[in-house]
Each structure stands twice: as structure tokens, then as C-alpha cells.
Amino acid sequence: SQELEQSPQSLIVQEGKNLTINCTSSKTLYGLYWYKQKYGEGLIFLMMLQKGGEEKSHEKITAKLDEKKQQSSLHITASQPSHAGIYLCGADTTGNQFYFGTGTSLTVIP
Amino acid sequence: NAGVTQTPKFQVLKTGQSMTLQCAQDMNHEYMSWYRQDPGMGLRLIHYSVGAGITDQGEVPNGYNVSRSTTEDFPLRLLSAAPSQTSVYFCASISGGVAEAFFGQGTRLTVV
Numbered sequence: 001s002q003e004l005e006q007s008p009q010s011l012i013v014q015e016g017k018n019l020t021i022n023c024t025s026s027k028t029l030y031g032l033y034w035y036k037q038k039y040g041e042g043l044i045f046l047m048m049l050q051k052g053g054e055e056k057s058h059e060k061i062t063a064k065l066d067e068k069k070q071q072s073s074l075h076i077t078a079s080q081p082s083h084a085g086i087y088l089c090g091a092d093t094t095g096n097q098f099y100f101g102t103g104t105s106l107t108v109i110p
Numbered sequence: 111n112a113g114v115t116q117t118p119k120f121q122v123l124k125t126g127q128s129m130t131l132q133c134a135q136d137m138n139h140e141y142m143s144w145y146r147q148d149p150g151m152g153l154r155l156i157h158y159s160v161g162a163g164i165t166d167q168g169e170v171p172n173g174y175n176v177s178r179s180t181t182e183d184f185p186l187r188l189l190s191a192a193p194s195q196t197s198v199y200f201c202a203s204i205s206g207g208v209a210e211a212f213f214g215q216g217t218r219l220t221v222v
Contacts, residue, residue, distance in 0.1 A: 006152070033211060042215040043200065088152060090211065097168060098143060098204065098211065100153035 003027070006089055006101030013079050014109050021074045021104045023089030032072045033090040034063050037103075043088065046074075076106075084108045113137070116201045116214025123191040123221045131186040131217050133201030139212075141204040142184040143168070144176065146197040147216075153200065159184055191221045 005024045013019050023032065034046040047056045049065035049072060056063055060077045076083055084107055090100040117132045135142065143158035145168075155168030159178040173195055175187040188195060201214040 043213040045210055048210055102152035
């Protein structure tokens with residue numbers, strides 16, 4: 001069973017549109033990571049959230065961790081073709097085991 | 111450059127063959143783990159280690175063995191490869207506590 005539920009599974013957006021990807025856990029998250037993977041390549045670290053209510057931004061990507069530390073959202077503003085790829089959330093829910101969501105495949109149409 | 115070195119990048123095995131995927135990190139991280147990535151299933155934890163001499167099973171450990179004789183190395187062994195083990199494998203290294211995870215570049219394994 002998946003510790004982390006990620007939605008949606010896939011997303012197709014027009015260039016310039018905003019979008020949001022969600023990551024939900026049934027357990028308290030001790031640390032939540034967002035990664036991006038370009039097709040056929042390795043994982044690229046985007047950002048990490050630790051504190052409830054924390055929000056971080058990198059260029060046009062913003063991630064938030066809710067107050068209860070059980071859900072995170074990744075928001076991309078004014079999407080570009082370079083944003084295309086698979087976005088994965090990862091988290092430590094037990095103190096020792098790091099799990100990942102199922103991933104969201106993002107396609108940005110020029 | 112500091113980071114996680116994972117080898118090989120590609121491998122084709124025949125059913126029943128054995129092989130070892132190598133993973134090494136030079137950041138003195140205690141926690142290392144192996145994942146497999148399959149379409150529609152994200153990354154699934156195979157085995158992990160919280161320090162030299164300590165290993166434990168993750169979500170999908172069957173068919174895989176690991177050992178952690180040193181802090182730096184965490185090899186993953188397939189004793190008798192099966193077509194169901196065709197996947198992309200990632201090794202990760204994480205410093206103690208809550209911190210950034212560093213990933214290897216992945217190994218694309220095909221079992222025929």
C-alpha cells in the first residue's frame with residue numbers, strides 16, 4: 001500500500017496556465033520532499049518542508065505543508081514547457097522509512 | 111563531486127541470473143535506501159539501512175538482498191532474476207534526521 005497519495009496522476013496544461021499537485025498522508029509527516037524527474041533521467045530535488053504551515057518557493061514553483069503536516073501542495077505559476085516531467089513527493093512518516101507518492105506526470109503544451 | 115554513485119546505468123539479465131547493483135556515497139550519511147520505480151506506482155522502498163551493519167526490509171523486499179558493511183556502500187543483490195524485477199532502480203542517501211535525500215542516477219534493469 002502507498003503511504004502517500006498523490007493527485008492527480010497526470011496533468012496536461014496549456015503553457016502559461018497555473019496548476020497544483022497534491023500529496024496526502026494518513027500519518028504525520030516528519031519531512032516532506034518534492035522532486036522532479038525528467039523522462040528517463042534521475043530525480044532532481046526541488047524543496048523540502050518540515051514545519052506545519054511552511055511555504056517555500058523556487059522560481060515559479062511554490063510548495064506548502066499544511067498545519068497538521070499531513071498534506072502538501074505544489075503549485076506552478078505560469079507553466080512553461082521546461083516544467084514538464086514527473087513530480088514526486090517523498091516523506092518520512094515513521095522516523096526511519098522514506099516513502100514516495102505515485103507521481104504526477106505533467107505535460108505542458110506550447 | 112560529492113554525491114551518490116550508482117552503477118551500472120543499464121543492465122539486461124536472463125531469468126535466473128544474479129547480479130549486484132552498486133551504490134556508494136561520500137557524504138557520510140547514515141541512512142541509505144533502495145527503491146524501484148514502475149509505471150503508475152511511483153518509487154517503492156525495497157530495503158533500507160540506518161547505519162553500517164543495520165538493514166531492514168521496506169515495502170517490496172522479496173527477491174532482493176542487501177548488506178551494509180561500510181557507511182559508504184549499500185549494494186543491492188538480485189539472487190535469481192525474474193521478469194517481474196524489470197524496473198528502474200534508484201539508490202538514495204539521506205543524512206540523519208530530516209534532511210535532503212540524494213539520489214543516484216538510476217539503473218534500468220531488464221530481465222528477459
